[in-house]
Amino acid sequence: MLRKAVYFFGFSIFGLSFWMCKSLPDLNEYVSAPIPADNPMDSAKIALGKALFFDTRLSKDNTINCASCHKPDLAFTDGQKKSLGINGQKTERNSPTLLNAAFLPSVMFDAHLKTLELQVLVPLQEPSEMGHNMKQLTPLLRQDSVYQKAAQDIYGRDFDAWVLTRSIAAFERSLISMSSPYDHFIKGDSSALSKKEQAGYKLFSEKLYxxxxxxxxxFTNHESRNNGLYLDYGNDKGRFRINQDSSEIGHFKVPSLRNIEYTAPYMHDGSFASIEEVIDHYARGGAGHRLQDPIIQPFTLSENERDALISFLYALTDLSFVERL
Ligand code: HEC
Ligand code: HEC
Incomplete structure (x- = not known):
């Protein structure tokens, strides 16, 4: 355990100085993303946020970091139905992608947290996730001379919760993934989508809803909706648990479909292992919960159409950021 911690310690120091001068994301790529006035983007801040994102000291027993559940090569998800926190504890939900989080007006499946800065505190302090607390963590990280110096240089203050949450949020906002074959097609490159993918796009946007x-x-309207996943939502009633508003039972945030090829299993609880299962769900017209959105109705697709729809969904993949990391 100690060796592991020391390794990551060294790694983060090396990584920080390395990242600060090399392979930074192109700032022009996220100029159009909304950036909060009190947390402007800058390269040194993103580099610090990145080092923290991969630092296992953020978990109580030094075993996991943010990337344990948000792995870059899985489009920042973890491939598990429900993520595992410290001591092998099962969390309540499936890990969502962090790509394009910059564009989210609210985060979490309950769509209730307004900022990425605020969100950082949740996994950090949640006993079943990283199980740490800010009071103990910040003095510990302040002893890291690289972090302390970066805090002074960037924010003009000692390393603290303000520095930590802002830096991680800035790193997350740099994770833009908007350069898929679909995007090239929309920008005028008609060869970017195959005939089959174009047919799938037509189905997705015209025949289906x-x-x-x-x-x-x-590929999200940034709302929370009931997509009829269950007839009875059991213990996890989604957004209902925030306001106890019974009209919000079964409401979950509409997730983006970008990079869906890499983010299985699907839904807030990872209950569908594959895209095929997701399409079966919608084709059945949902489970028929009383608050299910009326837009969702049964449909039939031929084998070819189903194939085309899936190939279109896979044309929403842009993992180019992995090379830039
Ligand atoms: C133990 C696994 C785990 C760890 C560690 C973890 N997360 Fe998550 N993360 C999740 C799960 C599960 C959710 C969904 C929770 C929900 O919506 O109720 C989530 C949600 C999020 C979201 C909301 C995304 C959206 O689309 O709404 C952000 C942002 C996020 N995590 C960032 C982080 C950061 C930053 C860290 C490190 C400080 C971190 N996570 C550590 C599992 C984890
Ligand atoms: C009424 C709104 C609504 C409509 C219409 C809708 N969806 Fe969804 N979709 C959702 C919601 C809400 C979720 C998340 C539910 C959850 O987490 O339990 C979701 C989840 C998904 C997911 C899983 C994403 C992930 O990362 O877990 C896929 C894939 C998907 N939808 C595809 C489709 C397809 C294909 C169609 C058309 C046939 C469609 N959706 C129509 C609201 C909708």
């Missing part, structure tokens, strides 16, 4: 909720360009 998917764009009502998964609207381009983000």
């Amino acid at each position: 998917c764009t009502e909720c998964h609207a381009p360009p983000y």
